[in-house]
Amino acid sequence: MRKIILIFFIALQSGSLYAQQAKTPDQIYGQLFVDVQMQNVLKDGKTFVDCEPKRSPKLILQDYIRLRKSKGFSLKDFVANNFVFPDTNTTVAVTTNQSVVQHINDLWTGLERVPSGKVANSSLLNLPYPYIVPGGRFREIYYWDSYFTMLGLKASGKDEVIENMIRNFAALIRQYGHIPNGNRNYYLSRSQPPFFALMIDLLAQIKNKEVYITYLPYLEKEYAYWMDKSAATKHVMTMPDGSLLNRYYDQLNIPRQESYKEDVLSAGEAGNQNPGLYRDIRSAAESGWDFSSRWFSDGTQLKTIQTTQIIPVDLNCLLYHLESTLQKSYAAKHNTAKEKLYRNLAQKRKQSIQKYFWSARDQWYTDYNYKTKQKSAVLSLAGMFPLFFNIADQKQAQLSKVTLEQKFLRAGGLSTTLHNTHQQWDAPNGWAPLQWISVTGLENYGYSDLAKNIAIRWVDLNTRVYRSTGKLMEKYNVVDIHLTAGGGEYTSQDGFGWTNGVLLGLIRKYNLPE
Structure with missing residues (x-):
């Protein structure tokens, strides 16, 4: 266990983008974090990283180190006494014979969160506008989830909520250079499938095409993140013919804070066979498909995960759309040079998608393994x-x-x-x-x-x-x-x-x- 913890804390210092942000629960609570997660004190590892401390984390940790070996000490009670547990309530009462459409329209209220003052040492990233969360343990806004949620909000006539959520994503891009997996600081080392341009399409249907110009700076920044232009995020891969395609690539190679025990156990099963296992697990989380046989070298077992070797068809289609949206946005601004640039980039990617992902044998588009070619x-x-x-x-x-x-x-x-x-x-x-x-x-x-x-x-x-x-x-x-x-x-x-x-x-x- 000591070796795992040592590697863990050394690795925490390695992600430069990640290290610039406020400290995450694992960095704040050290041994207490490891013990709570490894002993499964709260059943779901995400619960602890979403807790808020009732007092100074430094004092909490000092007391824990002092008390943990004393007779009758209860870690569960210690956590309950020192932390405020997160709210998971999204339940809306179902009345007799209520249609599913009526239920959903009622449920939006239960899933809406409004901005609140920043809480010291909370993992939650504050957002300026109200937003919809998925529900259950997912008590924050999630990136690709939100596009599909917006389809229902549009059907319910909640156009203002859609625009508020898009404004929140723009704020995240402005502050962090990308849209993280969700608005928690332990999610900042990765994004999720880039659906922001599709959200802009949806908003343009509701309002007008001026939104392409309004959100153009944020579309550009999102593209820079995925194309390794704003930082060396290693999402870009040079294909055998010299063309550029993209993969998922989390910026850290440590256990996920919200699933710490599960990842440590997976590493134990893998042994020394996959030194990048934590990053591959995290990168699968960036894909949104956590987990799937798509990412396994043997097609079956998580311990064989190889996400960073896979060039995913869906990601590259989304980036094709982002390039096409940038082309459309620059056309709206009458910037012909930039319009032509992004038209050419989209066309090149479309050709690569056809070349690398279409399987004539399977009569289906599949992913491409960069290592095995x-x-x-x-x-x-x-x-x-x-x-x-x-x-x-x-x-x-x-x-x-x-x-x-x-x-x-x-x-x-x-x-x-x-x-x-x-x-x-x-x-x-x-x-x-x-x-x-x-x-x-x-x-x-x-x-x-x-x-x-x-x-x-x-x-x-x-x-x-x-x-x-x-x-x-x-x-x-x-x-x-x-x-x-x-x-x-x-x-x-x-x-x-x-x-x-x-x-x-x-x-x-x-x-x-x-």
């Missing part, structure tokens, strides 16, 4: 992103449609992958954002019948679970539709931001019964 054998719904962004040609879209229908379509919607590894981003689980990406991608190429079929299955499953439990879940089992979902390192959460958003969006899109 091979396309991944794992098929996942990330392969629908080229259809969502109109990158695929008609023939590729037709082949993808057939593969989707034959391999991914289940009773409750679309399965995330074809592998059941007991990880949450694998079969038999379905996730709201991937249903939306897939349905929209099919519609883009004229496959409306299949798109509506998927939407109906997903809406029916969500509604069935709601009627039996009074809740909307983070994810669902699309194979056995009498279950919700399972897998992963925490219990299934209810709330739930992006489920609400996609469900409302699909009901409105296809005029489905509530």
Whole structure:
């Protein structure tokens, strides 16, 4: 244990971007942090890092070191006496015969958080405007979740909340140079799938195209972060033909503060086989797909995780869209030189996406392994992103449609992958954002019948679970539709931001019964 702790604290000093920020709970509480997490005192490792101290952390730590070996000492009681536990209440009462749409409209209030004064030594990053959280243990704003949540807010007529959330993300970019995973300081070492440009598209639909000019500086800064221009974040990879594509890459190689014990145990299983395991785990968290067979070298076990070797198809499609949005924004400003620059960058990336991600053998877009220089054998719904962004040609879209229908379509919607590894981003689980990406991608190429079929299955499953439990879940089992979902390192959460958003969006899109 001493060796793990020593390596841990040495590593904390290595992330320059990370070290510039306010101290995180692991840095503040040292041995107390390690003991609380490793002894599973609060059941969920995220609880402690979200706690607020009742008094000076220095005095708390001093008292802990002095008392911890005394007879009858209770670590659980010590934590309860010295910390304020975070609020997880997002429950909204379900009245008899209330439709799921009415429930969601009521639920927005329970999921909304308003700015509050900065609390000393809290991990929470203050935001200037009200925002929506996903729900459950996810009690802060999350980056890519928020786009799909906004789809529902738009359907509910909550345009001001959407703009406030975008303003918050702009504030994060301004202050930290990127949008972190969530507004906690222990998330600052990574971002999440870059959906900010899509949020700007949504806001432009609500207001006008001037928003592209308003938010252009923030789109530029987001792009600089992902392209290693603002700092050497190592997200950019030079491909065999000299073109540039991107990967996920967390800035630290230490256990995640919010899942410390789980990561330490995973490192123990891996032994010395993967010295970058912590970074690969963190980088999977940056992908939003934590965890999935997409990232495993053996396709099954977390200990073989290799996220930083994978060039992901979905990330590069999102960056293609960001480049295209920058092109559009500079066109709105009549800056022809910059417009041409980003048009060329987007076109080059589109060509690389076709070259490195389309698998003629699988008739599907897959990830690319930079180390082996091979396309991944794992098929996942990330392969629908080229259809969502109109990158695929008609023939590729037709082949993808057939593969989707034959391999991914289940009773409750679309399965995330074809592998059941007991990880949450694998079969038999379905996730709201991937249903939306897939349905929209099919519609883009004229496959409306299949798109509506998927939407109906997903809406029916969500509604069935709601009627039996009074809740909307983070994810669902699309194979056995009498279950919700399972897998992963925490219990299934209810709330739930992006489920609400996609469900409302699909009901409105296809005029489905509530």
